[in-house]
Amino acid sequence: MSNSQDLQSCRYEISNGDDGAKTLHIQGRMDAATAAETIAGIKSILQPPLPTALTVDLEKVTYLDDFGALVLVELKKLMIAQKSRLHIKNADQRVKEILSILKYDESGAPATIVRKPTPNRFIRLGEGVFAQVADLNFIFSFIGSVCLSLIHVILHPRSLRLDDTFLSMKKVGVDALPIVGLISFLLGLIMAFMSSVQLQQFGANIYVASLVSLAMVRELGPIMTAIIVAGRSGSAFAAEIGTMKISDEIDALFTMGFDPTRFLVVPKIVASVITVPILTLFSDLFAIMGGLVVGVFMLDLTTNAYMAQTLKTLTLFDVFWGFLKAAVFALLIAGIGCLRGFQVRGGAAAVGQATTSAVVSSIFLIILTDAVFAVILRYWG
Amino acid sequence: MDRKTVIQVKNLVARYGDDIILDRISFDVYEGEIFAVLGGSGSGKSTLLKNLLGLHRPASGKIFIDGDDISECDEDALQQILRKVGVLYQSAALFGSMTVAENVALPILEYTDLSRESVDHLVKMKLNLVNLDGYQNHLPSEISGGMKKRAGLARAMALNPKILFFDEPSAGLDPVTSAELDKLIIHLNQSLGTTMVIITHELESIFAVASRVIMLHKSTRGIIADGDPKYLRDQSRNPFVKQFFNRLPADNT
Numbered sequence: 001m002s003n004s005q006d007l008q009s010c011r012y013e014i015s016n017g018d019d020g021a022k023t024l025h026i027q028g029r030m031d032a033a034t035a036a037e038t039i040a041g042i043k044s045i046l047q048p049p050l051p052t053a054l055t056v057d058l059e060k061v062t063y064l065d066d067f068g069a070l071v072l073v074e075l076k077k078l079m080i081a082q083k084s085r086l087h088i089k090n091a092d093q094r095v096k097e098i099l100s101i102l103k104y105d106e107s108g109a110p111a112t113i114v115r116k117p118t119p120n121r122f123i124r125l126g127e128g129v130f131a132q133v134a135d136l137n138f139i140f141s142f143i144g145s146v147c148l149s150l151i152h153v154i155l156h157p158r159s160l161r162l163d164d165t166f167l168s169m170k171k172v173g174v175d176a177l178p179i180v181g182l183i184s185f186l187l188g189l190i191m192a193f194m195s196s197v198q199l200q201q202f203g204a205n206i207y208v209a210s211l212v213s214l215a216m217v218r219e220l221g222p223i224m225t226a227i228i229v230a231g232r233s234g235s236a237f238a239a240e241i242g243t244m245k246i247s248d249e250i251d252a253l254f255t256m257g258f259d260p261t262r263f264l265v266v267p268k269i270v271a272s273v274i275t276v277p278i279l280t281l282f283s284d285l286f287a288i289m290g291g292l293v294v295g296v297f298m299l300d301l302t303t304n305a306y307m308a309q310t311l312k313t314l315t316l317f318d319v320f321w322g323f324l325k326a327a328v329f330a331l332l333i334a335g336i337g338c339l340r341g342f343q344v345r346g347g348a349a350a351v352g353q354a355t356t357s358a359v360v361s362s363i364f365l366i367i368l369t370d371a372v373f374a375v376i377l378r379y380w381g
Numbered sequence: 382m383d384r385k386t387v388i389q390v391k392n393l394v395a396r397y398g399d400d401i402i403l404d405r406i407s408f409d410v411y412e413g414e415i416f417a418v419l420g421g422s423g424s425g426k427s428t429l430l431k432n433l434l435g436l437h438r439p440a441s442g443k444i445f446i447d448g449d450d451i452s453e454c455d456e457d458a459l460q461q462i463l464r465k466v467g468v469l470y471q472s473a474a475l476f477g478s479m480t481v482a483e484n485v486a487l488p489i490l491e492y493t494d495l496s497r498e499s500v501d502h503l504v505k506m507k508l509n510l511v512n513l514d515g516y517q518n519h520l521p522s523e524i525s526g527g528m529k530k531r532a533g534l535a536r537a538m539a540l541n542p543k544i545l546f547f548d549e550p551s552a553g554l555d556p557v558t559s560a561e562l563d564k565l566i567i568h569l570n571q572s573l574g575t576t577m578v579i580i581t582h583e584l585e586s587i588f589a590v591a592s593r594v595i596m597l598h599k600s601t602r603g604i605i606a607d608g609d610p611k612y613l614r615d616q617s618r619n620p621f622v623k624q625f626f627n628r629l630p631a632d633n634t
Contacts, residue, residue, distance in 0.1 A: 032540050036494035065541045065573055066510070070495070070503050098572050102506050346522045347477020 010034035027060030030068025059090035173275030188290025212291030226329035230362035238358035241341025276330035393442035420597035473533030482517035527558035
């Protein structure tokens with residue numbers, strides 16, 4: 001007996017035999033609770049030089065499962081690395097059966113889980129390009145399918161799913177009104193406050209009204225509303241369609257003879273294009289109200305003077321220009337939200353990615369389109 | 382019988398709001414047996430499973446898992462008790478963002494002190510056991526339904542729990558795959574002595590694996606039959622039990 005150590009329920013000791021051979025006696029339960037300690041313990045008492053042959057005596061083992069087998073496999077690997085051998089003796093029928101199911105005899109070679117090798121960078125570059133091309137292809141076919149569906153709905157207005165459209169209008173528009181109103185009100189407040197600091201120096205307080213109303217109606221109203229809608233509804237569209245996609249609901253729609261684009265996308269686009277301009281109008285009004293509060297309470301303007309200046313500044317063209325922008329943004333948000341949903345492949349994580357990507361690409365495209373609108377207005381107006 | 386009881390259910394009442402799903406049911410599951418819970422749709426099989434796993438607390442009654450009461454214990458104690466339990470969910474419930482090997486390794490890495498290399502080896506053995514060797518690096522979305530079930534089984538068995546629960550193991554599998562799964566269940570039961578509780582309504586599977594069954598029915602919200610499935614098929618006088626085991630339509634006369 002050279003060593004022994006007490007574990008909770010698995011004990012082992014080593015006895016010396018002839019010619020440097022040793023025998024390891026294991027007793028007790030070899031299971032998940034004891035495996036880690038047993039492996040570490042045996043490795044620590046089997047200090048080099050390792051015996052020429054090691055026999056493991058399993059006579060007193062009361063229970064052995066695959067964690068127990070792992071102990072034996074680890075020992076075998078240790079011995080094979082030293083070019084010596086491991087024998088097992090006195091294993092009872094049950095233990096033998098478990099070892100045979102686990103293919104113990106074939107184990108011991110260093111073959112553990114082979115991780116997928118990372119392909120070299122040319123292959124990765126190629127794969128990346130192909131993926132991008134396939135993505136682009138999908139985007140074009142999606143745009144085409146949306147256009148066809150919209151044309152179909154225009155030609156056959158009855159084919160529009162009215163219930164879904166109204167539900168989407170409520171979710172995109174009505175439910176967003178409080179947050180759009182609050183944010184716009186605060187935005188108007190901040191703009192009026194910041195500009196008044198400068199304008200007051202010239203005694204031009206009244207122009208606060210012009211600045212707030214023009215900036216809001218032309219630029220910030222549509223953009224702020226669109227960003228809020230992208231965050232609220234664009235992400236929701238992507239998540240909804242993405243989840244439907246991974247649970248085969250899209251396929252179900254298709255096999256039942258529905259065009260998934262017409263069924264899911266068109267109501268969302270129609271609802272968004274109708275409600276976002278209305279939301280923008282509310283956004284403009286709330287911002288002007290925010291500016292008015294600052295004007296009346298901090299700049300000693302009268303409500304009448306403030307409103308008169310606002311109306312003098314704004315033209316009907318500005319308002320409709322804002323609406324037009326809002327409608328285009330709405331089209332982008334709904335389109336991209338649905339597109340990202342349809343692109344989902346795999347599982348729950350892919351739905352999360354699609355949601356993120358829907359919001360990020362919507363916001364980017366909103367800003368980009370707004371820049372394009374600014375250029376058009378500069379040369380046209 | 383003086384075999385050790387591992388699951389004991391006493392007067393369990395389960396309800397959602399005012400709907401009573403299970404009304405005062407009691408049964409025992411003994412160590413090392415394969416126990417099946419049968420019943421038609423809506424008979425409360427899944428509710429029973431949720432109660433046994435502590436996911437849904439019983440309205441009244443007691444449930445003992447290996448001697449510990451899970452109907453009233455706190456969250457931490459429940460977690461301790463659930464370490465003795467493995468579950469194969471109906472849809473396998475593999476985590477989609479992890480490979481098959483990572484799914485199986487997750488509980489082993491969390492609850493044992495084995496080295497990364499040993500865990501890899503163990504995972505390989507587990508996957509070998511369910512005939513999935515070679516699919517370690519596949520994502521769940523890349524393998525078939527039967528493979529997902531087997532991977533889910535490998536994960537459920539990761540820590541060699543005392544009790545394994547199967548929720549409709551053969552649902553959605555072809556007869557061959559389903560029979561293979563049955564064989565695997567019997568094999569694991571015999572070699573590791575794991576107690577198995579199977580929620581199912583697959584007749585073939587019941588006769589192949591179950592040593593004892595209870596049958597739930599929505600009319601009584603309780604157990605209408607228990608015993609050896611073959612005996613019930615041939616001897617039971619309860620009309621519903623007869624219909625169930627002989628695949629007859631309900632007679633609405």
